[in-house]
Amino acid sequence: MTEWICTANRGFAAYAAEELRRLFPGMKMMQLAAGEIFWIEVAEEREEALERIHSKEPIFLRHLQPVERKLPIRGSADDLQALGDVVRHARLRFAGHTVAVHLRRVDHSPFPYSAADTKAVLDAVLMETGAEPTVKSPEQIISILAGKDVLYVGIGTPEEQLSDWPGGAVRFQREDGQISRAKFKLLEAEQTFHLDLASYREALDIGAAPGGWTHLLLERGLKVTAVDPAELHPSLAAYPRLTVLNKNAADVQFKQGQFNLLVCDMSWSPLQMCKLVLDLVPALEAGAAAIITVKLMHKKPLQTIRDVIAKLDAEFTLQKAKQLFHNREEITLYLMKK
Ligand SMILES: C[S@@+](CC[C@H](N)C(=O)[O-])C[C@H]1O[C@@H](n2cnc3c(N)ncnc32)[C@H](O)[C@@H]1O
Known part of the structure; x- marks a missing residue:
């Protein structure tokens, strides 16, 4: 059994869910951010679930985050301590690799820290483990979604998560004189x-x-x-x-x-x-x-x-x-x- 956080463009989550349900007929689902982010639980183990998703990648699934730990949000420095412990625990998966930390949050999450603060704390722990913290082109990504009462934490490559941008939200720099957003x-x-x-x-x-x-x-x-x-x-x-x-x-x-x-x-x-x-x-x-x-x-x-x-x-x-x-x-x- 594995749990995942799925993200689609706003308003299109229902279609991503429909596509996923075809791959995983018995999946359980819970909405986390209306029309955009949802949690699923499927019977398959990680490799099997990933293989199924990659063999017929859902059109509307923008980002896929494995959920390996769910940490209750306490609203204090304990939260960062708990995240640090998760990273220390997974150190063998990071040593010698470039690793990015991606934090996203649902509206009104009580998690009190910004993405930059969280990254700064976890980057220090990553360096202890022999990993190289990075922003661009990471080999591994620690993805964290701050929900209404828990932090969903998972680790995966950009290919596994379908993107190397947090939540698959690709950002390009606007250029001077750019002709169109298109x-x-x-x-x-x-x-x-x-x-x-x-x-x-x-x-x-x-x-x-x-x-x-x-x-x-x-x-x-x-x-x-x-x-x-x-x-x-x-x-x-x-x-x-x-x-x-x-x-x-x-x-x-x-x-x-x-x-x-x-x-x-x-x-x-x-x-x-x-x-x-x-x-x-x-x-x-x-x-x-x-x-x-x-x-x-x-x-x-x-x-x-x-x-x-x-x-x-x-x-x-x-x-x-x-x-x-x-x-x-x-x-x-x-x-x-x-
Ligand atoms: C969304 S805009 C394209 C934006 C463009 N890709 C850009 O990067 O600036 C759509 C364009 O399609 C054009 N268009 C619609 N029907 C067309 C047709 N039958 N033949 C040629 N152009 C057409 C419209 O005039 C409009 O300028």
């Missing part, structure tokens, strides 16, 4: 899907305006054709590798196999989007990658996603479907042309 979606897709955007030659961006995705692709060195009836940000005119077509994506035509990357962020009816993308397939070379956001328009997102994937399956192999932290009422697909 750029973060493609940046996050690049990380999450382990893509090397710079390795592509030429991209077609449909639904490109105001141009955040196009900008990132240009920064990565690609030649880009951006299609959108709306105007792109004027700063993009500085890139000679950019071609802009102020048209509907249904009205454009290209050379056969011109592109090896298609990106599409149209916020449009999913089935209409599928038709547009499928019509543009001849412009893609075999093995081309596609990054596509799918708007979740109505109350049945899992069904919408199944329908979209089934339609695209005519021409593409799905690599991964995920609701990214920067996706709002949508998910992101990573596909490869057959």
Whole structure:
């Protein structure tokens, strides 16, 4: 039997739970933060549970924290002492590794310490154990969720926890002159899907305006054709590798196999989007990658996603479907042309 803390984007926990219940039919569940964070208990042991989750990763599950200890919150320095003891006890799992400490809290948790204070105390204990405390790219993460009355504590690799960010909340630095917040979606897709955007030659961006995705692709060195009836940000005119077509994506035509990357962020009816993308397939070379956001328009997102994937399956192999932290009422697909 194992316990886990599961996190989804706010409002999407029910879908993550539905996906998990398909993997673990008898699972017990308790909500910890409305629509976002919940606890589950499953009959499977850790390795078996992880294997099941990784073999069919739930689209809406953003973060997965093992629960190895539950410490009652006393609201005093005893809490930090108890956390320190957990870390000392697990020292063999840390020695010689880089280790991050992630603390999250539900609203109104009585745990009195900030993430920075908790990390400072546990980093000192980690150094005693021969581990190297870190923030970036840790090998192991000590995840702590401060609940209403207990601290849920678990240790795992970033792969096991599905992210190396606390709760899977990926943060990117805003840049001066950033064209759109949408750029973060493609940046996050690049990380999450382990893509090397710079390795592509030429991209077609449909639904490109105001141009955040196009900008990132240009920064990565690609030649880009951006299609959108709306105007792109004027700063993009500085890139000679950019071609802009102020048209509907249904009205454009290209050379056969011109592109090896298609990106599409149209916020449009999913089935209409599928038709547009499928019509543009001849412009893609075999093995081309596609990054596509799918708007979740109505109350049945899992069904919408199944329908979209089934339609695209005519021409593409799905690599991964995920609701990214920067996706709002949508998910992101990573596909490869057959
Ligand atoms: C969410 S915005 C895209 C944001 C963009 N990815 C960025 O990084 O700035 C959606 C865009 O899709 C465009 N769009 C919607 N339907 C379209 C169509 N049929 N053909 C081309 N563009 C379309 C809209 O004009 C809008 O500019």
